Amino acid sequence: MSHESSQEMKKVNVSSSLESEDPSLESTMPTDDVSSSEEKEGTIKITKQLIERKELLHNLQLLKIELSQKNLMIDNLKVEYLTKIEELEEKLNDAIHQKQLLSLRLDSQLALQQEDARKHQALMKQEMETVLLRQKQLEETNHQLRERAGNIRHSLRDLELTNDSYEKLKSLPEDQLSISEYVSVRFYEVVHSLRKELSDLQMKKGSLTEELNGYKSQLKCLTESYEDERRTRSELEVRCQRLTLELADTKQMIQQGDYRQENYDKVKSERDVFEHELSELRRKLEILEASYKAQTKERNDLAKELATVQQSLNLLQKDKDYLNRQNMELSVRCAHEEDRLERLQIQLEDAKKAREEMYEKYVTSRQVIVYHYKSEYEKRLHEELEQIRLKTNQEIEQLRSASREMYECENRNLREARDNAVAEKERAVIAEKDALRKYDQLLEQYRQMQLGTESKVAELLHQSKLKSFETEHVQLMQQETAKSLSQCQMECEKYQRKLEVLTKEFYSLQSSSETRIIELQTQNSEFQARLDTYEKLEKELDEIILQTAEMEDEVEAERVLFSYGYGANVPTTAKRRLKQSVHLARRLLQLEKQNSLLVKDLEHRKEQVTQISQEVN
Numbered sequence: 001m002s003h004e005s006s007q008e009m010k011k012v013n014v015s016s017s018l019e020s021e022d023p024s025l026e027s028t029m030p031t032d033d034v035s036s037s038e039e040k041e042g043t044i045k046i047t048k049q050l051i052e053r054k055e056l057l058h059n060l061q062l063l064k065i066e067l068s069q070k071n072l073m074i075d076n077l078k079v080e081y082l083t084k085i086e087e088l089e090e091k092l093n094d095a096i097h098q099k100q101l102l103s104l105r106l107d108s109q110l111a112l113q114q115e116d117a118r119k120h121q122a123l124m125k126q127e128m129e130t131v132l133l134r135q136k137q138l139e140e141t142n143h144q145l146r147e148r149a150g151n152i153r154h155s156l157r158d159l160e161l162t163n164d165s166y167e168k169l170k171s172l173p174e175d176q177l178s179i180s181e182y183v184s185v186r187f188y189e190v191v192h193s194l195r196k197e198l199s200d201l202q203m204k205k206g207s208l209t210e211e212l213n214g215y216k217s218q219l220k221c222l223t224e225s226y227e228d229e230r231r232t233r234s235e236l237e238v239r240c241q242r243l244t245l246e247l248a249d250t251k252q253m254i255q256q257g258d259y260r261q262e263n264y265d266k267v268k269s270e271r272d273v274f275e276h277e278l279s280e281l282r283r284k285l286e287i288l289e290a291s292y293k294a295q296t297k298e299r300n301d302l303a304k305e306l307a308t309v310q311q312s313l314n315l316l317q318k319d320k321d322y323l324n325r326q327n328m329e330l331s332v333r334c335a336h337e338e339d340r341l342e343r344l345q346i347q348l349e350d351a352k353k354a355r356e357e358m359y360e361k362y363v364t365s366r367q368v369i370v371y372h373y374k375s376e377y378e379k380r381l382h383e384e385l386e387q388i389r390l391k392t393n394q395e396i397e398q399l400r401s402a403s404r405e406m407y408e409c410e411n412r413n414l415r416e417a418r419d420n421a422v423a424e425k426e427r428a429v430i431a432e433k434d435a436l437r438k439y440d441q442l443l444e445q446y447r448q449m450q451l452g453t454e455s456k457v458a459e460l461l462h463q464s465k466l467k468s469f470e471t472e473h474v475q476l477m478q479q480e481t482a483k484s485l486s487q488c489q490m491e492c493e494k495y496q497r498k499l500e501v502l503t504k505e506f507y508s509l510q511s512s513s514e515t516r517i518i519e520l521q522t523q524n525s526e527f528q529a530r531l532d533t534y535e536k537l538e539k540e541l542d543e544i545i546l547q548t549a550e551m552e553d554e555v556e557a558e559r560v561l562f563s564y565g566y567g568a569n570v571p572t573t574a575k576r577r578l579k580q581s582v583h584l585a586r587r588l589l590q591l592e593k594q595n596s597l598l599v600k601d602l603e604h605r606k607e608q609v610t611q612i613s614q615e616v617n
Contacts (some may be wrong), residue, residue, distance in 0.1 A: 058423065095306070161188045182596045183520075211341065233473070241462065248458040252451070269395040271446060273388055281453055287458045294468045302474050309481050314489045318617060323495045358476070446566060499612060506612075508604055524591065 161169070166188050169181050177185070 051334060062324055107601070130306060161185070172560065187594055187597070214341075237466065240465070244458065244462040248455065251458070252454065270388060272445065273391060274450065278453060281457060285460060288464060292463065292467065293461075295471065299470065299474065302478065306477070306609045309485055313488060316492055319495065320491065322615060323499065499616070503612060506605060507608060510602070513602055513605075517598060520591070522593065
């Protein structure tokens with residue numbers, strides 16, 4: 001529809017132009033007649049009315065031409081607006097289609113998420129049920145174990161011994177010792193050795209705490225030096241930004257001063273050159289943006305790696321502290337740590353020296369690079385300005401020669417046809433005004449584009465320099481972190497080996513304690529069986545004694561007593577029974593104490609194993 005309307009408007013304009021040409025032809029005919037009559041007769045003169053009529057017809061033709069041009073412009077604008085409306089409608093349809101697709105995708109994702117949530121909820125319910133069943137089983141086993149522990153606790157009490165009693169009991173053979181005495185002797189041996197080890201470990205703990213305080217002081221000094229260097233770096237960055245802004249301002253002032261000295265012809269010739277340079281600068285700007293994006297990606301990756309390394313370092317530091325607390329039992333650690341401290345001090349001094357040397361090298365190299373870039377940039381500017389001046393001079397000479405030839409041709413044509421020249425002159429003046437107006441607009445646009453491109457180029461150069469400096473600093477930091485990470489890995493391997501040794505020792509102790517508990521349980525069951533037999537014998541003897549006391553014949557009573565084992569090695573008197581019951585009670589208390597201590601030790605060992613397994617995971 002838009003194309004048909006434009007064609008119809010063009011037809012109307014052509015018809016209007018033809019109509020405008022008809023009166024011009026009619027007006028030229030009488031002028032030719034008048035000129036011919038002047039040549040033939042020489043008596044008829046052109047009146048003022050004919051001249052005014054010609055002027056009016058000429059103005060009418062000009063107005064019709066302008067009207068046709070405006071109609072064409074209106075048609076073009078209509079076509080453009082119609083195309084824009086069609087494009088917008090297409091975009092709207094695309095957006096609606098995308099909206100529908102997104103809504104469908106969102107519904108499908110919601111359905112999938114709901115299904116996943118239901119499955120997860122069902123799994124959680126099953127897991128909760130299994131956990132509750134397991135909890136009930138554990139509670140039952142715990143109740144049984146508590147009952148057993150209470151029985152053992154009542155049976156074992158007062159296992160502590162003095163040195164004299166220990167020596168006396170140690171001199172006796174194991175067969176003659178009772179269970180409580182045997183357990184107290186073993187308990188005394190274990191506790192005595194553990195107390196000695198505890199005193200040694202406390203001494204080691206004091207020495208290691210002193211070393212740890214020294215390391216903390218060194219770390220504080222290093223952090224303070226790092227903060228000072230960071231402050232100096234920020235000050236230098238601010239100074240560099242200020243200098244780059246001043247340099248950009250000076251460049252703008254220089255270019256404005258050079259531009260004011262140029263004339264109209266030179267600016268016209270320079271416009272094409274600057275447009276070519278602008279395209280090249282845009283291409284360079286795209287390349288710089290791509291490189292900047294790559295550098296930002298690399299920087300983000302390095303920052304992520306640095307964060308992960310710091311997290312791993314923190315975890316390793318925590319592991320180190322924990323293993324230092326757990327590994328105080330090792331006696332050789334003191335000597336190794338002293339050697340390591342001396343080596344670390346030497347390495348720290350070497351690192352400080354290397355750091356100072358690298359910083360000095362970096363400062364000197366940066367000054368040299370800045371001076372080199374500045375000199376190269378000034379040389380390039382001078383060379384490009386000289387080339388532009390040479391090109392503009394050549395183009396000015398060509399334009400002058402062409403203008404001379406054109407003016408000569410125009411003079412010839414003006415001499416031949418003065419009437420036509422007047423009309424052409426008026427048209428040329430109008431066209432010149434339009435051209436000057438358009439040229440002023442283009443010149444303003446070109447100036448704005450030039451200022452914008454120069455500011456963008458200066459900003460990009462400044463950003464590229466800052467990014468190069470930051471990448472160098474990040475590389476140095478990465479090297480330092482890599483060194484520290486390698487050292488931490490070595491220490492982690494050492495601690496892992498020590499942890500393996502400790503786990504082996506723990507498992508051996510756990511197995512020995514379990515075997516000891518089993519042995520004690522078996523002994524306890526045997527003694528319980530013996531007690532039952534003794535109680536039965538005592539009951540039978542009591543009954544027999546009562547029966548014999550009721551008998552009147554002493555001979556029969558003695559015979560009954562001897563027949564049931566009277567006079568054998570059996571506790572028959574009350575005094576003997578009291579002694580044996582007191583002795584058995586003491587044994588039971590000692591065994592109960594020993595059992596409680598063994599249970600506590602076993603729980604402590606289990607807690608240590610769980611902590612070590614969590615840290616290893």
